[in-house]
Amino acid sequence: MSVLLELSDLSITRGGRILLSGLGCTIKAGEVVVVLGPNGAGKSSLLLALTGLIPASGGIELQGRPLAAYGRDELSQSIAWQGELPPTEFGLTVRQRLELAAGEAGSEIETSAAAMDVAPLLQRPLGELSSGERQRTELAALMLRDAPIWLLDEPTAHLDLKHQIHCMHMIKEQRAKGRAIVTVLHDLQQAMAIADHLILIDGKSGAEYGEAKQLFTGNRLSHLFDAPVIRQGSVFVPNYGEKR
Amino acid sequence: MRWFALLCAVGICLLLGLAVGEHWINPFAPGDALEQTILWELRFPRLLTAFAVGGLLALAGAWFQVLLGNPLAEPYVLGVAGSASAGAVSGLMFMPESAWLMSVGAFAGAWIGIVAVMFFAHLGPNRMLLAGVVLAAFWSAVLALLLALLPEQGLFRAFSWMMGDLSHSDLPISVLLLAWVVALVCGLILSRSLDKLLLGERHAEALGVDVKRLRKRLLLLASAVTALAVTAAGTIGFVGLVIPHLMRLLFGSLHKAVLPASAIGGGLLLVLADSAARTVIAPAELPVGILTAIIGVPVFLFLLIRRN
Numbered sequence: 244m245s246v247l248l249e250l251s252d253l254s255i256t257r258g259g260r261i262l263l264s265g266l267g268c269t270i271k272a273g274e275v276v277v278v279l280g281p282n283g284a285g286k287s288s289l290l291l292a293l294t295g296l297i298p299a300s301g302g303i304e305l306q307g308r309p310l311a312a313y314g315r316d317e318l319s320q321s322i323a324w325q326g327e328l329p330p331t332e333f334g335l336t337v338r339q340r341l342e343l344a345a346g347e348a349g350s351e352i353e354t355s356a357a358a359m360d361v362a363p364l365l366q367r368p369l370g371e372l373s374s375g376e377r378q379r380t381e382l383a384a385l386m387l388r389d390a391p392i393w394l395l396d397e398p399t400a401h402l403d404l405k406h407q408i409h410c411m412h413m414i415k416e417q418r419a420k421g422r423a424i425v426t427v428l429h430d431l432q433q434a435m436a437i438a439d440h441l442i443l444i445d446g447k448s449g450a451e452y453g454e455a456k457q458l459f460t461g462n463r464l465s466h467l468f469d470a471p472v473i474r475q476g477s478v479f480v481p482n483y484g485e486k487r
Numbered sequence: 488m489r490w491f492a493l494l495c496a497v498g499i500c501l502l503l504g505l506a507v508g509e510h511w512i513n514p515f516a517p518g519d520a521l522e523q524t525i526l527w528e529l530r531f532p533r534l535l536t537a538f539a540v541g542g543l544l545a546l547a548g549a550w551f552q553v554l555l556g557n558p559l560a561e562p563y564v565l566g567v568a569g570s571a572s573a574g575a576v577s578g579l580m581f582m583p584e585s586a587w588l589m590s591v592g593a594f595a596g597a598w599i600g601i602v603a604v605m606f607f608a609h610l611g612p613n614r615m616l617l618a619g620v621v622l623a624a625f626w627s628a629v630l631a632l633l634l635a636l637l638p639e640q641g642l643f644r645a646f647s648w649m650m651g652d653l654s655h656s657d658l659p660i661s662v663l664l665l666a667w668v669v670a671l672v673c674g675l676i677l678s679r680s681l682d683k684l685l686l687g688e689r690h691a692e693a694l695g696v697d698v699k700r701l702r703k704r705l706l707l708l709a710s711a712v713t714a715l716a717v718t719a720a721g722t723i724g725f726v727g728l729v730i731p732h733l734m735r736l737l738f739g740s741l742h743k744a745v746l747p748a749s750a751i752g753g754g755l756l757l758v759l760a761d762s763a764a765r766t767v768i769a770p771a772e773l774p775v776g777i778l779t780a781i782i783g784v785p786v787f788l789f790l791l792i793r794r795n
Contacts, residue, residue: 296689319695326693329686332558334740342741343683343694 244271246307247321247392247423248293253301253450255288261448262288266301268442268452270423272391275414277438277455278427281468284446286427287326290394293425294324305392323388326396328377331370337380338365344384351387358413359383360406374401382410393417395426399433411436431472431479435459443467489737493748497538497755504534504762509769536656536719537761537775538754539663541726543716545734545753546670548727549745550709553681554702555612556688561728562713565619569626570600571717572649576633579641589648590657590718597714600626601707608706612688651723651776653761658719670712671750677701678742685740723776726753729783756783 246269254264262285270276278286292299295310295318303310305321313321329340341352356362359379369377378401385393398414399407407430414424414437425442428434434441438455445451445467451458464472464479471482505514505526512530517523547562555564562568574596578588600622607618637645648655656663674681680701683691692698716723734748760778767773 291689294693296692315692315697316695319693322693324689324693326689327687329690330556332556333552333685334735335685336739339682339739339741340686343686 244273244421246271247305248425249302249304250293251302251304253289253292253299253303255285255292255297255299257285257288257297262446263444263450264448266442266450266452268440270392270425270440272423273418273421274423274439275418275437276423276425276440276442277434278425278442278444279429279431279434279464279467280444281446284444286444287396289442289444290324290326290396290425290427293394294318294322296324319390321390322392322394323385323390324394324396325381325385325398328374328381329369331368331377334368334370336366336368337361337372340369340380341365341384341387345387355383355386358386359409375403375406378402379406382413386413391422393422393424393426395424397427397429399428399430407433431464431481435478490748493751493755497751497758500755500758500762501534501538504537504758505530507762507766509765532660533653533656533761534758535660536658536663537653537757539660539667540653540656540716540720540723541730541753541755541757542667542750543663543670543712543753544723544726544757545730545749546674546746547709547712547716548753549731549734549742549749550674550681550705550712551727552731553684553742554705554709555616556684557612557616558732559728560616561724562709562716563623563722563724563727564616565600565604565710566623566626567597567600567604567710567713568717568722569623569630570603571597571714572722573626573629573633574599575648575721576630576637576641576645579645580633580637584640586655587657589644589655593648593721594714594718597710597717601710601714604710605706608703612702647774648721650721650774651779652721653719653757653764653775654772656719658715663715663719666712666715667750667754670708671746673708674746674750675743677704678746681705681742682740721774721776723757723779725776725779725783726756729787730756733787 248270251267253266255262278289280286288297291297341356345352356365359382361379361383364376382398399410402410411433418424441453441455441458443451443458459479461472461474461479472479473482502514506512508530512522512526514526517526544562551560551562551564552558571593575589575593578592582588603622604619607615680696683694683696688698730753731745731749734745734752738744738748756779760782761775763778764773764775
């Protein structure tokens with residue numbers, strides 16, 4: 244599998260605070276890397292840095308070239324980013340939102356809308372939708388992007404159970420098609436279901452990268468989140484009965 | 488159908504604007520040479536000025552709203568009206584009878600205001616808006632000072648200009664119409680990027696837009712258009728705020744429709760307002776800015792309620 248992204252000694256500083264430092268990893272086509280860590284640790288910032296939206300020190304190479312050598316338009320051909328929900332003040336409809344993402348793939352709007360169950364909402368303004376419906380719209384917009392790398396910031400946020408499962412299936416399908424996916428998640432079960440590799444960011448400037456099966460241990464997760472995590476059968480879950 | 492209705496409305500309003508005034512004149516059959524002169528040398532150029540200025544203000548309003556990510560933004564939000572007014576009144580102080588010097592002062596004042604705002608452009612939309620609001624307060628203070636010092640014979644002229652005055656425009660109509668066309672074409676060239684900016688700065692960048700460069704271009708374009716409109720007709724409120732919203736309600740949010748519709752709709756509103764301003768207390772005239780508010784605001788509120 245070809246290497247799409249290569250990070251070496253990556254550090255991100257925001258507002259004078261070092262969020263993470265010394266991160267190195269390679270991300271290949273057809274793999275899913277899940278980013279885990281507590282609130283404010285720098286998970287979203289990592290995705291923004293990989294998209295070139297915020298500065299970072301160290302090396303980020305995209306398909307063998309430094310990220311900084313890419314123009315904005317060229318970068319958007321290689322990387323698709325799903326993040327915060329877009330504002331709704333200007334009355335864009337779901338169809339218009341998807342058209343903006345689609346570019347040349349305008350004919351596939353119906354297909355991606357159907358895949359994310361937003362086809363009946365196409366004519367509705369984004370401002371009239373629930374957060375979950377808006378999130379599904381963002382995922383449908385993502386599906387219209389032809390970029391080989393997807394960076395997803397909590398793709399299952401706001402989604403009901405059915406659509407969380409939809410989203411997980413979609414990620415697996417895209418991995419099978421050869422896309423490299425880096426995604427921030429908070430749900431450990433979801434992370435276990437799809438992760439090939441993990442990036443753990445502890446919020447104290449530490450960052451760790453490795454194979455999911457090696458990094459998924461109760462102790463490591465408990466330490467990462469500063470909260471009790473226990474194994475139940477084959478999955479890790481928060482221990483709601485115990486308080487630190 | 489909506490475009491056809493909009494264009495029909497423009498035709499009807501232009502005809503109405505030709506017909507009404509101190510005296511009713513049938514535009515298709517003017518009675519004598521005097522009526523012909525009134526129609527084609529007085530009313531027609533003024534209607535074209537109103538159309539171009541209204542269109543420019545609406546375009547600037549649409550751009551400022553996207554630029555600042557704020558649907559309440561309008562062409563004067565960053566203080567350009569205040570600095571232009573201060574410039575215009577400065578011109579009147581030197582030569583109270585000179586419309587020409589007032590226009591030069593307004594244009595210079597508008598650009599001083601724009602340059603002042605440009606210093607804050609790198610701070611991002613929210614801080615730029617805040618800087619613009621503070622600068623607007625500063626220009627208001629300067630304007631109040633200048634008005635206090637202005638000789639009495641210049642006061643009426645100054646107030647009339649500050650509420651919008653199409654009767655003394657010194658800019659050639661060809662310049663205004665050319666500016667209308669150029670501004671619209673520039674807007675259409677940028678329209679896809681503007682659409683993406685509606686999704687927020689990060690989404691726009693992730694979709695390939697160089698947001699910093701776009702913001703600079705947009706600020707310059709919107710400011711230049713505002714400076715031209717202010718110089719031609721004084722400060723006319725509500726067109727730049729109301730028309731882009733109205734056009735979004737009627738034609739959707741994408742700029743390939745919003746911009747031409749605003750350029751036409753803004754012109755239409757100002758033609759209507761100016762026709763009313765010349766007629767309701769004829770032979771005297773009302774400042775057109777009063778009428779843009781009286782016509783524009785209820786229409787906007789009606790459509791807003793109807794849409795809900």
